[in-house]
C-alpha cells in the first residue's frame with residue numbers, strides 16, 4: 663500500500679464515517695490485503711476506484727465491515743448496568759409512570775451483546791410489570807455484518823460465560839450440541855437492529871431517555887466527537903442519561919451535558 667493509497671482510504675473513511683485511521687496504516691493494510699488480492703484487483707487504487715464507482719453501495723459496506731473494529735463482549739463495563747439498575751431506572755420509572763414508555767438507543771451495537779444485556783436488565787428490573795411498559799431498544803451500528811450476527815443472536819458458550827447464571831437460564835437457550843446458545847424470543851423482541859451511521863443527520867422522532875454510545879468515539883477525532891455530542895444532546899429527553907466507554911473522554915468545556923461520573927452524563931431537567 664503506497665502512502666498515497668493509504669491517504670485515499672483513510673480520508674474516505676474519515677469523511678464518511680468519522681473513523682480516523684490516519685495512524686493505523688499497518689492495521690488497515692493487514693485487514694484489506696487479502697480481500698483486495700482475492701478480488702483480483704491490481705492495487706489498492708484499483709480497488710478504491712471500484713468502491714467509489716459502485717453506486718449500489720455494496721462495496722462500500724464491505725469496506726466498512728472490514729475496517730471497523732467490532733470487538734465487544736457480554737458484561738463489558740458492567741458498572742454502567744449497575745448504575746442503571748440502582749439510580750437511573752428507579753428515577754425514570756417514577757417519572758414516566760403515566761406513559762410507561764422509555765426510549766433507549768444503543769448507537770454502536772456491534773454484534774448485539776450490549777443491547778441484549780440492556781434488554782435483560784430491563785426485564786429483570788421491571789419484573790411482572792414489564793408487560794405494561796414499552797422499553798424497546800433501538801440498536802444501531804454502521805457495520806452490516808456485525809448487525810447480521812446480532813440479529814441472529816447466537817453466541818458460543820465461552821461468550822455467554824460471563825453472564826449471571828439466572829440470566830443465562832432465563833434469557834438463553836442451548837442449541838443442539840450444547841456449544842452454542844441463542845437469545846430467547848422474549849429478549850430478541852425487545853431489540854430492534856438497524857444500520858445507522860452516526861455521522862448522518864439523526865432521524866429519530868422521539869427523544870431518548872437512555873443512550874449508550876460506548877467505545878466508538880475512540881475512533882473519532884476531537885471535532886467529530888464534539889459535533890456528535892451536540893447531536894446526541896439534541897435528541898435526548900431532559901433528565902436523560904448518556905453512557906460512553908469508561909476509557910473514553912469528551913472535552914468537558916464543549917459539552918452541554920452535566921457530568922455525573924466519568925463516562926456517565928445527563929441532560930439536565932428543564933433543558934430543551
Ligand SMILES: C[S@@+](CC[C@H](N)C(=O)[O-])C[C@H]1O[C@@H](n2cnc3c(N)ncnc32)[C@H](O)[C@@H]1O
Nearest residue numbers: 679730732734770772804805859860876877878
Ligand atoms: C468496539 S465496538 C463497540 C461495541 C459496544 N458498544 C461496546 O462497547 O462493547 C465499536 C462499534 O462502533 C461502530 N462504528 C464505528 N463507526 C461508526 C459510525 N460512524 N456509525 C455507527 N457505528 C460506528 C463499529 O462498527 C463497531 O461495531
